[in-house]
Amino acid sequence: MPEAPPQPPLRTEDFDFALPEGLIAQAPARPRDAARLLVVRPDGLADRGVLDLPGLLQPGDVLVVNDTRVIPARLKARRGEARIEIMLNRAEGGGLWQALVRNARRLRVGDVVEIEGAPGCTARVVERQDGGSALFDFGPDQAALAAALEQAGEIPLPPYIQRDSKPGAEDAADYQTIFARHPGAVAAPTASLHFTDQLLAALDERGITRVPVTLHVGAGTFLPVRDEDPRAHRIHQEWCEMPAASAAAINTARAAGRRIVAVGTTALRTLESAAAEDGTVAPFRGLTGIYILPGHRFRVADALLTNFHLPKSTLLMLVSAFAGTRRMRGAYAHAIREGYRFFSYGDGSLLFRCDQDLSE
The missing domain is CATH 2.40.10.240 (QueA-like)
Known part of the structure; x- marks a missing residue:
């Protein structure tokens, strides 16, 4: 059997991009589910809205949501x-x-x-x-x-969200997700900020279920990668939990051929932290320092709902690993041209996993 071709070197500069300051969202869409949604499939891009999510998924799909709650840290x-x-x-x-x-x-x-x-x-x-x-x-x-x-x-708003004074009651509400249950995060799992009661009802009617996991997002999520080789970066550890009931539901769904959709990079990292080589997940409770770069083989999630991430960030590298570096570079260029809103309060993207040419 011929040897696999060598992987191209990873360079942090390959995950950089120029973003007009006006595209950094300073407040969420109102209502939250009015945000735009860029759909990224292996065969192309589509401009949609968050309210289109039920129709973009299939009955029987399982959403994995992070139920952490942001504390005034x-x-x-x-x-x-x-x-x-x-x-x-x-x-x-x-x-x-x-x-x-x-x-x-x-x-x-x-x-x-x-x-x-x-x-x-x-x-x-x-x-x-x-x-x-x-x-x-x-x-x-x-x-x-x-x-x-x-x-x-x-409330510790990210540094790119500017306020004349300290965050007020509106931010305290805006920066909390509808799934928030367990206090401990110092940053919101921002993909979940798009969900409303209206959207959840439409997902329920479509036959799309959801299960919770917990990952308490740490302040290190905002740290850029400064090393020329991203593999030299030291990632922060965060506390997470995969409950037994959620693990059982995910394993049952996968055995039946149903898709797993991670809502946010935190949910995806929890899934990968709890996954065995065969893609089954086990109950897990403790710290995770999983660092996902292009070339990673994903074992559980079929799709990922996520926002647009910072240049040179570990999260941009993670989504590039999931959907392909070249594909994500094109998706971000498209989002900038089309005026999508970026970062925590910004618009979302729905990424479908690409298991080939992840480093391209």
Whole structure:
């Protein structure tokens, strides 16, 4: 048998593109399901709308949705006269939180900081970490911490969404999905932001079912890849769960020849983290640092609903792995020409998996 041809080298610059600033969405479509939808199939592109989704899918398809809930994770704090900003990133259990810190150089292990706007709420520095991060102990009373976050925390909007002041009540509602159940994310699983009661009812009527998974999106989702070779990039870990009932439903559907549609890259990463070589998924609960690049063999999902991602991002590389690098490059060029809205509050795309020429 002849040897497979060598794969072309991966270069971060191949996942770059120029985006007019005016195409960065600053607010969601209203209603949410009025967003546009670019359909990307192996045989071409089609301009549709999110409300067309039921007709683009088949009865029996299973949507896998992420039911994480965004927390008001940005906190202002003081250590004496020193002011710092804490961005909670990942719960480590027992009141411990890994966090990104602005002015981290002012902190030492053992320091206790006071959270502004939440009297009595303090956190002790347990460990200083690389990259301006630290591990904080907020104490075992999680209910008290949740109350303090609601009182003093801010919804951590992505840096490309501009506000004259801090995010308000409208953003707190806009940046939460209809599926949100389990608090812990510091960024929304944005593909799910398009769903409304009206759309869910139409999907139900079409015979399309859905199952939940949980992946608490971390702040690292916004970090660009800075290495020339993306394989050198160090990806962040995030907590995720594949419930037993969801795993059983997915396995039953696949055995019956029904399609699995991941709603968002977070749902797709959870599926791949829980998948065996034969494509079956097992219940899973813990951290995942799965890093998907072109050349990856997907084992579960047949289609992916996702938004348009940042240049040089791990998520753009993931969707290129799923639908083909050349195909996604063409899809993004088309989206820019046609005025699609990009990033978290922007329009969506429906990608059908391409198992051939993934690196082209």
